[in-house]
Amino acid sequence: MLNFLVLCTGNSARSILLEHILTHKSEGRIRAFSAGSNPTGRVHPQSLTLLTARGYDVSAARSKSWDEFALPDGPEMDAVITVCGSAADEVCPVWPGAPTRAHWGVEDPARAAERDWQEAFETAYDALNARAEALFAQPFETYDRAELQSALSKIETDFHAQ
Numbered sequence: 001m002l003n004f005l006v007l008c009t010g011n012s013a014r015s016i017l018l019e020h021i022l023t024h025k026s027e028g029r030i031r032a033f034s035a036g037s038n039p040t041g042r043v044h045p046q047s048l049t050l051l052t053a054r055g056y057d058v059s060a061a062r063s064k065s066w067d068e069f070a071l072p073d074g075p076e077m078d079a080v081i082t083v084c085g086s087a088a089d090e091v092c093p094v095w096p097g098a099p100t101r102a103h104w105g106v107e108d109p110a111r112a113a114e115r116d117w118q119e120a121f122e123t124a125y126d127a128l129n130a131r132a133e134a135l136f137a138q139p140f141e142t143y144d145r146a147e148l149q150s151a152l153s154k155i156e157t158d159f160h161a162q
Contacts, residue, residue: 002078002141004032011036011063012044013110014083018128020056025132029141035066044110046117050125079148100145102152104131131155
């Protein structure tokens with residue numbers, strides 16, 4: 001089983017969504033964690049609503065700092081995926097160290113007006129889920145670091161080209 005860390009700034013929406021997708025749909029191949037460089041301290045309510053409606057257990061979902069994973073006794077990460085979008089004022093965190101890194105950028109659904117939350121969160125979920133499904137279709141757990149890096153990067157390139 002590989003450990004993946006999903007990073008964003010606030011750790012309330014996109015990173016929470018992808019953490020659940022990777023952990024629960026990878027059939028035991030990935031244990032995912034999520035964190036933020038500047039966490040909001042709460043999971044966005046629409047993240048919880050969407051994930052619950054799709055059958056995910058959200059009882060342990062929480063917004064947390066990436067500092068938890070930088071501690072010496074923290075889990076060793078095989079890959080770090082950032083999910084920040086391209087909004088001009090959004091700074092995407094950079095994880096130090098040597099794990100494989102990829103960027104699967106998705107616009108922040110939490111920035112949508114409340115009346116648009118459902119659509120914005122569905123759009124973000126669908127984009128992240130499509131990338132995860134592309135990964136699940138590969139024997140990624142057998143890849144060495146360079147192959148995993150290539151696979152993760154190719155997924156973003158392929159989805160960015162669409």
